[in-house]
Amino acid sequence: MTVQVAPLAEALDMLCPMHLHLDAGGRIVHAGPTLCKVLSGGLVGREFTQVFELERPRKVRTIAQLLQTAGQKLHLRLRTPPHTRVKAVLAPHPLGSGALVDMSFGISILDAVRDFTLSSADFAPTDLTIEMLYLVEAKSAAMEASRLLNERLQDAMLRVEEQAYSDTLTGLKNRRAFDHLLGHLLEGRQDFALMQLDLDFFKQVNDTLGHAAGDHVLQTVAAIMREETRGDDIVARVGGDEFILVFPGLVNRSRLDEVAARLIERIREPIPFAGKNAAISASGGVVRSVDYIAPTVDALLGDADTALYASKDAGRGRVTFHLDLPKSRSA
Structure with a gap:
């Protein structure tokens, strides 16, 4: 053959x-x-x-x-x-x-x-390389599927976390986020200023123009606060028309006066809604961590609230520093 x-x-x-x-x-x-x-x-x-x-x-x-x-x-x-x-x-x-x-x-x-x-x-066809290539392809496909699943899970977790720490109406931080971040600043002994703001005449907006107008006012005010603050500042809605702003590293009095003046002036401008104007203003109280021997959450919030109501008693549409109040005491 x-x-x-x-x-x-x-x-x-x-x-x-x-x-x-x-x-x-x-x-x-x-x-x-x-x-x-x-x-x-x-x-x-x-x-x-x-x-x-x-x-x-x-x-x-x-x-x-x-x-x-x-x-x-x-x-x-x-x-x-x-x-x-x-x-x-x-x-x-x-x-x-x-x-x-x-x-x-x-x-x-x-x-x-x-x-x-x-x-x-x-x-x-009988080469074991073929089997290994199949295994590699299967592993690659499984890893890609796992990566995509992990990305979806991470995205879902981020959304849940964001929802847990965000105010759904305004997109600002909520009270839970504020408490966490303020506690972190105090633990780190970082200097900061805290401003508490309430909207004046907000109830009249809801009563005369409706709750949709009230929601629009809150969203507009939230946008103003974001525009007038820095990226690392904390802006939180902690109640119906109650807001707290925290300024890490900013304790200079003149600069805080400027920030407060801009906020009050812009919030005072009429807010158009459905062919009408919603007229509000804001009253605030400010405290600084450097004015306390050992600042605590309760002391800061209590004194900011006292200064805020001093602003309301003085005619509203203004910001008062707690340090300027008669017989002001540091905690």
Whole structure:
């Protein structure tokens, strides 16, 4: 029975797509389709050692010595970038001189798949690489699904946390958030000023223009407060028409006067709603942490409230510093 070389090469291409046929001089006679893809073709006629660097066994230096390594595991590296490492085994050619070399990427398979855009079609159907690629694809799909799920969970948690610490009508911090942040400032012994503001004549807006108008006024006032404060300032709605602003690091009296004046002036401007104007003002009380030996939440809020009602008693539409009140005492 005579076996033709061409059918043998075709069979090897199917069974061992990463094989080489070397002649007796170490030149490449034929290359499997996957190696042609990896090395961009043009292999036939080139010397094996021009394409691959033999890393082990180290004693092999010549083609003659290479052809004597039949059955041994060879450790090779591509001489061209990305210098991928491969494992190989050599066997004498069954139909004449020369040798057949079968190769595998080994642990470099994932790098090779990425670098050379390989797929399952580039490997023998029974190659365990196929199973590993399936596992990698499954793992990648599972990790992507897990990532997306984690993102959704984190987004949901952030939304829940934001809702738990936000006033739904105005988008400002709520009382829970304010208590937490103020406690954090006190624990850190950071200097700050606290301003408590109440809206004047807000009940009349609700009574004459309706609650929708009242909601619009609250949202407008909240927007004014955000515009007139810094990014790290705390602006919270703690009651129906009650607000508290905290200014970390700001205790300079003249600057606080300026902030208060801008807030009072802007809130005093008529707020249009459904063809009518809602007329309100704001009264406030201010305390500074530096005016206390050991400031506490109760002392700060109590004194700010006292200063606020002093503003209301003085005619409303103004801000009073607790330190300016007669017989003001620091806690």
